[in-house]
Structures are given as structure tokens and as C-alpha cells.
Amino acid sequence: MDQLRALDTADIVVVGGGIVGLCTAFELSKRGYDVIIAEQRFFAFGASGRNSGALWLQTRRSGTELQLARSGLERYAEYERELGPTFEFRRHGGLFFYETEEQKTVLKEYVEDRAAAGLDISLLGAREARKHSPVLPESAMGAVHCADDAQIDAQAFARGLGAACLRRGVRVYENTAVLGTLRRGDSVIGVRTVRGDIHAGGVVWASGAWSVNLRSEGIDLPIETSRVGQLVTQPIAYTPGPILRGPRGVAWCGALTDLTGYDPRFFAAPQPPGADSDFGYDDTLVQNTEGALVVGNSIDGTGSLNPHISMSATHALINTTLDRGTRRGELGVTGLWAGLVGRTRDHLPIVDRVEGIYVNTGHSYGVASGPACGEILAQLIVDEPSPLRAALAVDRPGLQVATSGAPSW
Numbered sequence: 001m002d003q004l005r006a007l008d009t010a011d012i013v014v015v016g017g018g019i020v021g022l023c024t025a026f027e028l029s030k031r032g033y034d035v036i037i038a039e040q041r042f043f044a045f046g047a048s049g050r051n052s053g054a055l056w057l058q059t060r061r062s063g064t065e066l067q068l069a070r071s072g073l074e075r076y077a078e079y080e081r082e083l084g085p086t087f088e089f090r091r092h093g094g095l096f097f098y099e100t101e102e103q104k105t106v107l108k109e110y111v112e113d114r115a116a117a118g119l120d121i122s123l124l125g126a127r128e129a130r131k132h133s134p135v136l137p138e139s140a141m142g143a144v145h146c147a148d149d150a151q152i153d154a155q156a157f158a159r160g161l162g163a164a165c166l167r168r169g170v171r172v173y174e175n176t177a178v179l180g181t182l183r184r185g186d187s188v189i190g191v192r193t194v195r196g197d198i199h200a201g202g203v204v205w206a207s208g209a210w211s212v213n214l215r216s217e218g219i220d221l222p223i224e225t226s227r228v229g230q231l232v233t234q235p236i237a238y239t240p241g242p243i244l245r246g247p248r249g250v251a252w253c254g255a256l257t258d259l260t261g262y263d264p265r266f267f268a269a270p271q272p273p274g275a276d277s278d279f280g281y282d283d284t285l286v287q288n289t290e291g292a293l294v295v296g297n298s299i300d301g302t303g304s305l306n307p308h309i310s311m312s313a314t315h316a317l318i319n320t321t322l323d324r325g326t327r328r329g330e331l332g333v334t335g336l337w338a339g340l341v342g343r344t345r346d347h348l349p350i351v352d353r354v355e356g357i358y359v360n361t362g363h364s365y366g367v368a369s370g371p372a373c374g375e376i377l378a379q380l381i382v383d384e385p386s387p388l389r390a391a392l393a394v395d396r397p398g399l400q401v402a403t404s405g406a407p408s409w
Contacts, residue, residue: 007196008171010036012381014204015178015191017043019154019367020349020360021206022161023075023374028204029168031382036200037170038193040177044158046208046307050339052230052286052294053154054243055368058094058146061254062117064348064391068369071388073150075371079157083164087157088289093242094149095124095133097140102266103247107144109261117255120147133241135287138325140246151243153288154367173198178207180217181357188356202381204358209305209340211361219355222399223342223362226280227301229313231321232335233328235291248320249281251299252364254347272315278302281316292334295321301340309338341366346398351376354394 010033014025017039025035039045055073060066080089098104107123114121122145129143130136136143166172173195182190182197190199205211209225249269250256256267269281280299287293298313314336321328344350344362351360351373360377363369372388379386390396 005197007173007193007198008036009199010034010171011200012036012202012204013038013191013198013200014206016205016207016210017158017162017172017174018046018206018208019044019158019370020208020363020374021204022158022165023371024204024206024360024377025170026161026165026168027374027378028381029165029170031378035165035170036198037165037172038176038178038191038198039172039174040210042174043162044155046339050230050337051154051228051367052243052284052288052296053088053152053367054094054284054286055150055152056094056243056245056365057148058096058114058119058121058144059245059253059255060365060368061258061347064388065254066117067388068348068372069365071372072368072370073148075375076150076152079161079371083160086160088153089150090152090240090289091150092240093132093145093147094245095129095136095143095145095242096245097129097136097143098247099139099141100247100266102263104142106256106259106261106263106266109259110256111144113259114146114255121145133244134239135241135285135293136244137246137285138327139323145242149243151286152367183356186356202358204360204377206360208361208363208366209342211342211359212305214357219357221350221354221359221361221394223344223350225301225303225305225340225342226299227304227306227309227313227338228296228341229298229300229309229317230294230296230337231314231317231333232337233293233295234332234334236293236331238287238289238291241287244285246283246285248283251280251282252347253282270316270320272312272319275312275316276300276302279312279316281320283320293328293331305340307338307340309336313338344399346396348398349373349392350394351380351389351392352394353380359394
């Protein structure tokens, strides 16, 4: 009966065709595995393709967070050598601008801390900062510049790596939603999809926020879903420059929020009318090579798998932009994106084997951590040494500590 329903058979089936799943599949194929990717829509349909492609190193906490981001940057350089200049890998640094003297005081401590972590970082005045970026908001009084930050075109990267996977013999089933795992006793022998069963010696679950669907099989991974929204404008003149981050919401800037001098009142997020109590904001402004501005990131919809950006989030994105100067007011809005993210309490992904399934999920900043974790999971499967593996295990101490009543951004 199983053979009658079979769609395909491979050594490994990877569930999810985003950056994390593609990197995992590519690394496994390089190690000689016969690999299948099952994707419910198409490459980078979800959060992997709905982002600015920003690779922030300066905001990552010292330790595993920063190591993953650094490793991801190194892997992108290797992918560029393997794939060619197909995904706009830009290493122009990043600017974290400030708008008040109170913010500047905290960012001075931030620069000292980041320099101690080995980053190429400095505090600039407004005139120096504007030399780096012509799209710096009028409200900026100065900025922290980190030469190590970078940017990619995430959609182009997914397409390029997907094509490379196909050239290596990886078989891809798009528009193929996975319904659950196939089991024989205590062993996982593949997955059941809407098109038939895929039999495999190993299953990798790399479906981001959709990994919560494993709960129906009794696998309750410690991740929480949220919706990350962004606004895209019509193109303006493009000048190569750094990615930008502002102070109006620092939800995912652990290196800043961990400082002794950090005061959340100085970095308060916008609170639009009608927003839920858990509304968050991670203040970014990035220009892509087409010249469009990508404004973000609103964070809401905690616990939901609703991918549609909310009215409240849209209000926050627009008003934050307009409040910084009138010259953006005439720009047309060409897109409103929302991507679902599954995050963990300690903001580190989970890369481990759980109940017979290999999982690679919980990426709060998957554009940066995806390439590194694809390699780490491949190393886990083939039993190669990996110094970061223990820090990403599902039973690590950081996932066992109960959170406080505050949002766990």
C-alpha cells in the first residue's frame, strides 16, 4: 500500500524551501546525499522572500548570536564564489542612527561593547553619517557605523541556490504541502504530502513558523510565531550605501538592550491605534538595488499563522516614516509585506534531532543565521564536528527558563 501512494524516495527530505531549507539541502547534497525539497508554495514564498536582506552583525549579542551571523556572512561569500554574483551581496556596512542626546549617550556604551566584540565600529556625527548614506532620515543627529554589516537580495539568493540545488540533483516539489510524517513504529520513514508520500531515511523540518504544525504529532517545539511587516516604496535614485537602523523600536537588538545603560524609554516603539498589547517594532530602513526603500519592521500577531499585515502595523510603518521628514511623503507605496517568523526565547534557532526528526527552525534573523545553520544540520546528520551544535540544541538552558510577563522580543 505504501508503494502505491509513493510520490518519490530519497535519502533525506527537507520540508521547506526558504533560505534555511535550501541551505540545508545544498549542504547535504554536497556531502553526497540524495535530497528532496517539499515546499508548500515556491522558493522563499514566506519570510525568506519578504525581507530587506539585511545582515546585521552589530546588533547580535556576543557569543552564539554573533558567531552565527559572522559564519553566515562567510558562507554568503562562499556562495557568491560558487553561484557567481547572482544575489547582490553588498558589503557597505550598517548605520544605527540616533535622534536624541539620550540615545547618543547609550550608543556610546554600545560602540565600546561592540568594539570589544571585535567589530569594526565607530560613532559618527550627522555630517559624517550623511556621507555614508543619502537616504539617512532628516531627523538623524548622527549614527553608529559598523563596517561588518552587509545585505543580500534574499529572493535572488533563494532562486540562485534553488537552481544550484537542481543542478546537483536535488528534486524539488513546489506547491506540495506536507501533511505530516510517515512512521513505522518509532522510526520516521518520510512525509505525507497532498500529492503522495515521500519516503526517506531522514526528515529535516525547516518550515519556519509553520514548524508549530508538528504539535499535532506531539512534537511541541519551544517557538512562538509572530508576523513581521514591511512597507516598500517606489524606487528613488540608488546610491550604494549602508543599511539603516533607527531607534524607534529595538525589538531584536540584543546587543543594545543587554547594556547596563539601556533605557527602554529612549528607544520606545510606536504604538498605533488598535494595536495589540504585544505590538513590537524593529526600526529599519533599507534601500534595494532597484532604489526602492524597504521600511520596517512591525511585529505583531503573536501566536498566529495569519500572514496578512494588519492595519495597525501599516499605520506604524507609514507614520514613523512621515514623522522623520516630509520628503518621503510623496513616494508611492508599491508593496506591503508580511512574513511569519518562529522565534525562541533566547533568539537562537533550534538545530537538533527531536523525536526522530531533524529540525532547523526558530530563526529570528534567518537571512543571517540560515546559511550557518544549514551547514550545522548537515554536520549533525553526517556526524561531523560542529562547535555551535550544543548551543542550538532543543534542551539548552536558554529554552528552559520561563519568561517574564513582558513580551519576549
